Amino acid sequence: MFHVEHSHQECRESLQRHGSITLPRSKKQIPRRGDSDRRHLWEGTIVKNIEELNVNVFELFSKDWALLTAGSIGSYNAMTIGWGQLGTLWNKNVVTFFVKPVRFTHGFMDADEYFTVSFYPKEYQRDLTILGSKSGRDGDKIALTRLTPQAAEHGVTFAQARLTLICKKIYRHDMELAGIPSGAAEIYYAKEAPHTIYIGEVTGFVEN
Numbered sequence: 285m286f287h288v289e290h291s292h293q294e295c296r297e298s299l300q301r302h303g304s305i306t307l308p309r310s311k312k313q314i315p316r317r318g319d320s321d322r323r324h325l326w327e328g329t330i331v332k333n334i335e336e337l338n339v340n341v342f343e344l345f346s347k348d349w350a351l352l353t354a355g356s357i358g359s360y361n362a363m364t365i366g367w368g369q370l371g372t373l374w375n376k377n378v379v380t381f382f383v384k385p386v387r388f389t390h391g392f393m394d395a396d397e398y399f400t401v402s403f404y405p406k407e408y409q410r411d412l413t414i415l416g417s418k419s420g421r422d423g424d425k426i427a428l429t430r431l432t433p434q435a436a437e438h439g440v441t442f443a444q445a446r447l448t449l450i451c452k453k454i455y456r457h458d459m460e461l462a463g464i465p466s467g468a469a470e471i472y473y474a475k476e477a478p479h480t481i482y483i484g485e486v487t488g489f490v491e492n
């Protein structure tokens with residue numbers, strides 16, 4: 285649950301400054317339907333509704349790696365993810381991805397209700413490689429990168445992200461080896477337990 289820190293007037297002014305919506309000139313004009321709930325402000329950041337997201341969902345995970353970050357600004361962990369999907373489930377807009385139980389991030393994912401999935405310009409690929417090869421269990425791997433952690437409306441993201449999805453965990457399920465094709469099992473699960481599937485409702489997103 286988030287709390288509203290700004291007055292209605294502050295929200296109107298800030299949204300107008302960012303040129304994001306056209307507000308009615310007089311009270312007689314009728315506002316466009318849905319304007320009021322398409323976006324809101326959190327700590328000076330515009331949080332948009334998923335309906336405004338304009339991306340190629342097939343390229344989002346396959347071409348750009350992402351960071352999965354779980355926890356709160358006082359205690360969190362981030363890891364690189366390469367597999368994921370955006371879609372619909374139970375009439376909610378959701379993101380689905382897969383985390384092996386051996387990852388330090390897995391414990392944070394199970395403990396927390398919210399998490400973020402964030403995407404970066406190509407120049408940060410080196411930093412995502414670090415977060416995808418070192419474990420937070422062994423030390424402060426964020427300090428090895430150029431990324432700057434910052435609180436999101438829920439959870440944590442990084443200042444360099446071009447897109448951050450704010451997500452509420454709605455489902456988790458441990459993959460069962462018996463149902464996995466033998467070819468994939470040999471490649472991915474010969475030494476480690478299969479991934480846990482996490483599904484999160486995308487409650488909002490932030491673009492930089």
Ligand SMILES: Cc1cc2nc3c(=O)[nH]c(=O)nc-3n(C[C@H](O)[C@H](O)[C@H](O)COP(=O)(O)O)c2cc1C
Nearest residue numbers: 364365366367383384387388389416417418419420
């Ligand atoms: C490009 C790339 C994609 C990755 N995708 C995943 C993934 O989807 N799921 C997963 O469990 N691990 C994935 N990993 C591995 C984790 O990011 C890596 O094991 C990381 O060090 C775990 O960090 P942690 O122990 O701090 O959680 C990926 C690594 C890279 C480099």
